[in-house]
Amino acid sequence: MIWAGKKEQTKPSLPGVALEGFRVVVRPCRDTDYSDWQRVRSRNMDRLKTFEPTWMTDALTQDFFMRRLHRHARDWVEDRAYCFLIFDKLENRLIGGINLNHICRGAAQNAALGYWIDETYEGQGYMAEAGRLVIEYAFDTLKLHRINAACLPDNERSKNLLTRLGFEEEGFAKNYFKINGEWRDHILFGLVKS
Template sequence: MVHIRPLDVSDAPVLATAYTANWPFLAPWDPVRPDAFFTPAGQEARISGMLADRAVYPCAIELDGDVVGTITLTQIEYGPAQSANLGYWVAQAVNGRGVATKAVAEIVEHAFGVLGLHRIQAGTLAHNHGSQKVLANNGFERIGTARGFLFIEGRWQDHILFQLVNDDWQPA
């Protein structure tokens, strides 16, 4: 069973191990990471920083109780925008099994329900068809291409941008 839950600093050792084990699989999609990123101390510092930032909502993705990835809302903005950006990854061993699709569905429910957001945006590398399918399966619509959006694998790479809008949201 797939479930998301808020990250905790106690997740640092598990995430350090997961990132290290999955780095060959994740590297084509992620920015270059410093060596410290792959250590429990590096993950603890990263998680602590995210938890201290009110504009970030970081979660672990669990499958049958084991952490198999993360999913995070960033740049959470209230006021007229009521929006956030979405990012996620899952371990290679569970890739293609619907784990990311279910995790995205769960965080969307939380974002639109508990957090009261109106819009979620996500970007994928132009050639990341698997992630694009995850977003499409959750009702995200393609809104355009951001040229040179992120520095991945040593070069600026284009991303396809998607959004999901909660048309039922109304200000209180």
């Protein structure tokens, strides 16, 4: 391997899961996705930074991407998180990402949903379709009981998406996540398997 990862020299292996909708395909990331991922993340960098934890200085490098890929593979095997990329089915173009993070088993059986979409695909229902596929996977395949989500109070698009997906607003959490270097209040949402 050419990338500069120190410990993990082998190719990460993620399962061949692919969730197919009408307009999107949602699947785990592959090493061959790097150039598309780099292009779309870099094009959306300024916009996404305002909604995400602080980007590392190497956040767009292949080394970072491969470390992330290895972590996703480990998380998947260990049932800790399930991370996916979203593709426009017609064009086979990478358009976003959606993750089930912080899997909590035992009496909780829940996960936290995170997502982003390329600006050119925003406001057209692509994320809602990807969200429905991942929710179905979470409840039917992973047998989770609840999905949590949190968004900044002024993130209207995210709030609308969650409502569209059937989430209910459940509360408010002060200084909940450090976003772009600042502790920020969040609105909490939940979706329970019914």
